[in-house]
Amino acid sequence: MNVNGKTVLLTGGSAGIGREIARQLQAKGASVILTGRDPARLEAMRGEGFDVIAADLSNAAGVDALVAALGDRSIDILINNAGLGVPHDVRNALPDPDEADGCFYANLSAPVRLITALLPALRARPEAAIVNVTSGLAIAPNTASSVYCASKAGLRSFTMALRAQLAKEPILVVEALPPVVDTQMTADRDMSKMPPQECARQIIAAIEGNRPEANVGMVKLLRAVYSISPALARSVMQRF
Incomplete structure (x- = not known):
């Protein structure tokens, strides 16, 4: 898909991976509408x-408000990038169930609701794309982020089913699976992290190449291990 001249709706586009996706798409000639929650970051963009x-996509009202704000603007590419991470480890203390609910909504329910609302408009375009940003943790979970992993695994499953449903239509359905990327969400992790610029580049390359999956960075290795032995892949990831 040639992104030049396309109109893109990008959620979570004011920081991290989303900000770099927005900048790189703009450089390639796309018109980008982006969402975020931080007023200062939005003004900077x-x-x-x-x-x-x-837009606050942690609840149904926030998603519906975003759809209303779009009005009759035509969208060619929808990128569901906004995500929320919460700690959920019962080994330390009982986690907050309300935080878990918000994480599930932002990471899974919001993309499903937004896709449902915008699908008629996407179907009206000569060609269109839906890009859902999940995670390498959607393939094999770690232990400390159980709710985040589950929400991304749910989005991965939904994306694969949606791709099958739209197989006969001119709508590309892409799942982007980043590794650990250097963003605000991972600021407290002392480990090797991919620069968000490179992560964004690989995601956009998958869109341009009409590829159904963007296995970014080390996720390529995880996918390879999982294809040989799912149990081994899970064992490795659960050490973290």
Whole structure:
């Protein structure tokens, strides 16, 4: 798919991976509408020439408000990048179930609801794409982020089913699976992290190459291990 001239709706586009996706798509000639929750970051992105919409996607009302704010603008590419991570480890203390609910909604329910709302508009375009950003943890979970892993695994399953449903339509369905990327969400992790610029580049390359999956960085190795032995892949990841 040639992204030049396409209109993109990118959730979670004011920081991290999303910000770099927005910048690289803009450099390639796409018109990017991005969402976020932080007013200062949104204004900074507006200053870079992006159309911005404040949106809280942790609940149904926030998703519906975003759809209403879009109005009749035509969207060619929807990128569900916004995500929320919460600690959920019962070995230390009982986690907050409300935080878990918010994580599930932001990471799984919001993309499903947004895709459902925008699918008629996407179907009206000559060609379109839906990109769901999951995680390498959707393949094999770690132990400390059980709710986050489960929400991304759910989105992975939904994406594979959606791709099969739309197989006869001109809508590319891409799952992007990043490794650990150097973002605000991973700031407290003392480990090797991929620069968000490189992660964004690989995701966009998958869109341009009409590839159904963008296995980014070390996720390629995880996918290879999982294809040989799912049990081994799970054993390795559960050490973290």
